[in-house]
Amino acid sequence: MTDINRHSIIPEDKSKEKVSSILPEDNSGVTEFDDLLEPVQEEEAQTQEVKKPVRRANIPMILMIFVMLVFGLVILYSVSAPDAYGQFKDSKWFLIRQIRFTVAGLVAMLVISFIPIDFFRKKWIAIGSYVVSFGLALATIVFGVGREHGASRWINIGPIQLQSSEIIKVALVVAFAGYRSAIAKLKEQGKIKEWSSDLGKLAQNVMIDFIIPVVLCIAVDIVILMQPHLSCFIIVGLVVFMCALVSEIPLKSWVIGILTLLLLGGAVISVALAVIPTETRERYMKNYAHVFKRIAIFTADEETDDEEEGLTKDDTRQVDNALNALGSGGMWGVGLGNSRSKYNYVSEAQNDYIFSIYIEETGFVGGVVLILMYLVMFFMCVSVCWKAKDIFSRTVATGCTALIFVEVLLNISVELQVIPATGVTLPFVSYGGTAQVCLLVAYGFILSVSRSGVALPEKKKQAALGEASRTEN
Numbered sequence: 001m002t003d004i005n006r007h008s009i010i011p012e013d014k015s016k017e018k019v020s021s022i023l024p025e026d027n028s029g030v031t032e033f034d035d036l037l038e039p040v041q042e043e044e045a046q047t048q049e050v051k052k053p054v055r056r057a058n059i060p061m062i063l064m065i066f067v068m069l070v071f072g073l074v075i076l077y078s079v080s081a082p083d084a085y086g087q088f089k090d091s092k093w094f095l096i097r098q099i100r101f102t103v104a105g106l107v108a109m110l111v112i113s114f115i116p117i118d119f120f121r122k123k124w125i126a127i128g129s130y131v132v133s134f135g136l137a138l139a140t141i142v143f144g145v146g147r148e149h150g151a152s153r154w155i156n157i158g159p160i161q162l163q164s165s166e167i168i169k170v171a172l173v174v175a176f177a178g179y180r181s182a183i184a185k186l187k188e189q190g191k192i193k194e195w196s197s198d199l200g201k202l203a204q205n206v207m208i209d210f211i212i213p214v215v216l217c218i219a220v221d222i223v224i225l226m227q228p229h230l231s232c233f234i235i236v237g238l239v240v241f242m243c244a245l246v247s248e249i250p251l252k253s254w255v256i257g258i259l260t261l262l263l264l265g266g267a268v269i270s271v272a273l274a275v276i277p278t279e280t281r282e283r284y285m286k287n288y289a290h291v292f293k294r295i296a297i298f299t300a301d302e303e304t305d306d307e308e309e310g311l312t313k314d315d316t317r318q319v320d321n322a323l324n325a326l327g328s329g330g331m332w333g334v335g336l337g338n339s340r341s342k343y344n345y346v347s348e349a350q351n352d353y354i355f356s357i358y359i360e361e362t363g364f365v366g367g368v369v370l371i372l373m374y375l376v377m378f379f380m381c382v383s384v385c386w387k388a389k390d391i392f393s394r395t396v397a398t399g400c401t402a403l404i405f406v407e408v409l410l411n412i413s414v415e416l417q418v419i420p421a422t423g424v425t426l427p428f429v430s431y432g433g434t435a436q437v438c439l440l441v442a443y444g445f446i447l448s449v450s451r452s453g454v455a456l457p458e459k460k461k462q463a464a465l466g467e468a469s470r471t472e473n
Helices: 002-022 033-037 041-048 059-088 093-113 117-121 123-143 164-188 198-225 230-246 251-275 278-299 313-328 354-387 391-415 433-451 458-472
Strands: 154-157 160-163
Touching: 059 093, 059 354, 059 433, 093 433, 117 123, 117 164, 117 391, 117 433, 123 154, 123 164, 123 198, 160 164, 160 433, 164 198, 164 230, 164 391, 164 433, 198 230, 198 251, 230 391, 278 313, 313 354, 354 391, 354 433, 391 433
Parallel strands: none
Antiparallel strands: 154 160
């Protein structure tokens, strides 16, 4: 009897040791700043008990991106050949360069997809991503070069020319996700000391949950607006909004935070208008002359003389010819490579207005096929977002998905004349080195999330916990 009792006590002592090793030693006070961004290992160990890891790559999504890239290269070559030959005496000039960028982007995408998404949760990556975003936005103003309207768009690094805005978009998503994930974990562990009064707790939550991350992103976005780069300003705003929407920010923090920022923003703008001299404001507003002209072109009535609106035939030529290209395609198009509008009737056909030329060559049917391909890819990405295992994974996947498909929506809307011209290219189809690489990097993050585990349904959690306990025994 004595031996039996002694053996029965041992498992109880071991279980107590396991429980005590998991519980935090100190739950009082505010942690160091490093702890705000460093994930806690015990938390992750508990989380893994109710998550189902995915060991293999998401083959359907990888095949989908390869099909889209090949499709885009074919379209690009068909559209850009005349312009490439006219400028560089080589009809394949744009195609060859785009293939190089695509290969570099695919390598980056595959490497990122096989790195566990938890690796990107580290504090130095979150901080570094924000520093890179803000630094590139400032550097573009100071050292950037512009190609139109006095606006800075690119940074020259030796022989390489980077479009900084494309890097900023992806980096901000990672930075925002890292911050929100760290704050959520600290709150779950009770390591953020709350203020004593109810009003103080509310103010603290609004500040930590909403105002700090959103203001940091707004600071980058304002610098982008000062370049000026209005289309990137809009895209970054929409992407950050989607990230905030899925990062489990409480509704009270949303409402109070938005009202606070609106009041502060209105006050700052009022003071700026009162302090800044009129000449300075007028000189600065000249940088946005192209924006006002695009709005005037969009709102101009066909029955009104363009000269009365301050517009010339050359101002409206781009939009008019793009619309004519869309209409001349008919049901089946004029045939791949047979477009007439791409012969300098639409400038930069390989970039902003590539969709119009594509519709002219492939018709309504070709347009439907391309849109359906984007829709299939979109629902694949949304499925990954929906099944993401935690806040960080869900925020990264949602932000990268929003980045890709906001640009798709803006480009097609411009060419259908639903909104004014924005200068946004069509993802995976339009020519652009930095854009192609960065969009593939964003897709790589989505693939990484799809491999890093999915949230189990509520009914399977108990079974998972039971299986984990049996494995330990």
